[in-house]
Amino acid sequence: MFGGDEKLESIYREVVNRNPGETEFHQAVGEVLSSLPPVLAKHPEFYEYKIIERLCEPDRQIIFRVVWEDDKGRLHINRGFRVQFNNALGPYKGGLRFHPSVYLGVVKFLGFEQVFKNALTGMPIGGAKGGSDFDPHGKSDREVMNFCRRFMTELHQYLGEEIDIPAGDIGVGQREIGYLFGQYKRLTHRFEAGVITGKKLNWGGSQVRTEATGYGLVYFMDEMLRDHKKSFDDMKVTISGSGNVAIYAAEKVTQLGGKVIAMSDSNGVIYDESGIDVETVKRIKEVERKRIKEYTKFHETAAYYEGGNIWEIKTDIALPCATENEITGRDAKILIKNGVIAIGEGANMPTTPEGIKAFMDAGILFGPAKAANAGGVATSALEMIQNSRHDVWTFEYTDKRLKEIMENIYRTCSETAEEYGVPGNLSRGANIAGFLKVATAMIEQGIV
Numbered sequence: 001m002f003g004g005d006e007k008l009e010s011i012y013r014e015v016v017n018r019n020p021g022e023t024e025f026h027q028a029v030g031e032v033l034s035s036l037p038p039v040l041a042k043h044p045e046f047y048e049y050k051i052i053e054r055l056c057e058p059d060r061q062i063i064f065r066v067v068w069e070d071d072k073g074r075l076h077i078n079r080g081f082r083v084q085f086n087n088a089l090g091p092y093k094g095g096l097r098f099h100p101s102v103y104l105g106v107v108k109f110l111g112f113e114q115v116f117k118n119a120l121t122g123m124p125i126g127g128a129k130g131g132s133d134f135d136p137h138g139k140s141d142r143e144v145m146n147f148c149r150r151f152m153t154e155l156h157q158y159l160g161e162e163i164d165i166p167a168g169d170i171g172v173g174q175r176e177i178g179y180l181f182g183q184y185k186r187l188t189h190r191f192e193a194g195v196i197t198g199k200k201l202n203w204g205g206s207q208v209r210t211e212a213t214g215y216g217l218v219y220f221m222d223e224m225l226r227d228h229k230k231s232f233d234d235m236k237v238t239i240s241g242s243g244n245v246a247i248y249a250a251e252k253v254t255q256l257g258g259k260v261i262a263m264s265d266s267n268g269v270i271y272d273e274s275g276i277d278v279e280t281v282k283r284i285k286e287v288e289r290k291r292i293k294e295y296t297k298f299h300e301t302a303a304y305y306e307g308g309n310i311w312e313i314k315t316d317i318a319l320p321c322a323t324e325n326e327i328t329g330r331d332a333k334i335l336i337k338n339g340v341i342a343i344g345e346g347a348n349m350p351t352t353p354e355g356i357k358a359f360m361d362a363g364i365l366f367g368p369a370k371a372a373n374a375g376g377v378a379t380s381a382l383e384m385i386q387n388s389r390h391d392v393w394t395f396e397y398t399d400k401r402l403k404e405i406m407e408n409i410y411r412t413c414s415e416t417a418e419e420y421g422v423p424g425n426l427s428r429g430a431n432i433a434g435f436l437k438v439a440t441a442m443i444e445q446g447i448v
């Protein structure tokens with residue numbers, strides 16, 4: 001796994017031992033560390049300063065109880081988390097995930113990834129992540145508000161526009177950000193807009209933030225396709241998920257001439273060879289907050305497969321935009337057999353190590369999450385800039401900045417892969433480029 005580098009091997013073993021049961025965190029660490037042997041051969045000082053050990057141990061981990069009341073007056077208890085991983089490049093930055101699967105191992109894997117992803121954006125932001133095992137699905141607005149208020153009551157003392165700036169992730173959208181910000185404002189008596197990103201446009205949010213992760217993913221993939229003399233034009237695209245990332249990836253793919261033939265949610269898959277209508281998906285998911293199967297009520301050419309596996313559908317480009325480990329080794333092999341040419345990771349760590357290996361061995365173009373889905377957090381950083389200047393930018397200008405950032409990230413990953421002897425391997429390129437930025441800053445800032 002680590003190219004025979006025994007020091008690296010023993011650091012990894014120590015991470016596994018120190019963090020028992022946190023399998024997603026082990027996986028994320030293993031993936032980054034396996035890219036590092038050529039870097040460490042050039043830079044022995046990273047061992048001397050124990051940079052890898054320091055990077056694998058978060059600066060601070062906050063775990064708290066959240067008690068909230070439902071509409072019938074019953075009390076519920078959830079667990080809240082914030083892991084402030086690394087602030088070598090700027091204040092801690094990263095989203096909050098509200099989902100029953102959230103536990104410390106998930107928050108740490110996401111926080112660890114965020115450190116390198118944020119570095120790749122070129123913006124001055126460190127890495128963090130947080131969340132709760134609270135499930136907003138099926139809860140009333142009032143219940144979600146009660147939960148968010150209690151969550152922020154615990155967390156607010158650790159936040160600040162120059163300290164730690166949360167945002168959304170799975171289960172946390174503009175509604176939740178609104179309730180969280182409202183409670184922060186109430187507790188601190190400050191309209192500190194830059195303390196949270198993903199806000200509504202009318203009170204400090206940024207244009208394009210809603211679209212940013214999905215649009216950014218497609219800008220990144222478009223750049224990669226162009227580099228290989230290809231484009232989205234006339235390509236069949238399958239996109240897993242139907243949340244914020246999937247919806248705006250689908251919108252941008254369609255704008256660029258591609259055809260989105262399938263999308264999904266955790267219950268099943270919708271399929272329409274003639275192309276999926278993104279506006280209908282938006283209405284079902286964003287306004288009505290219903291399941292994706294409703295889609296077939298409005299489009300009779302579409303089919304719905306309860307419990308179906310979207311990766312079994314023949315496609316040119318696959319964009320996993322749902323959640324971690326959703327493409328297994330077996331799924332990857334099916335996609336390859338069916339002639340897929342490119343994979344773009346919109347979700348965080350959606351491909352298992354076996355899946356990544358299968359894609360690499362088959363020479364499939366592969367846009368790794370850290371790089372390809374960095375558009376969301378990059379636009380959060382643009383939101384922070386606007387907030388700090390009390391400024392508001394246009395959609396066109398913000399979108400242009402996002403596109404430039406994604407093109408830059410692609411170039412950085414591609415050039416770094418080339419420089420370190422693995423041309424075309426953007427996973428390695430992303431890990432190495434992100435690591436170098438953070439590691440160098442840590443050495444420059446001394447042993448803290």
Ligand code: GLU
Nearest residue numbers: 094095167168169377380
């Ligand atoms: N949760 C998103 C991510 O995975 C966005 C984080 C942010 O905007 O701070 O990058």
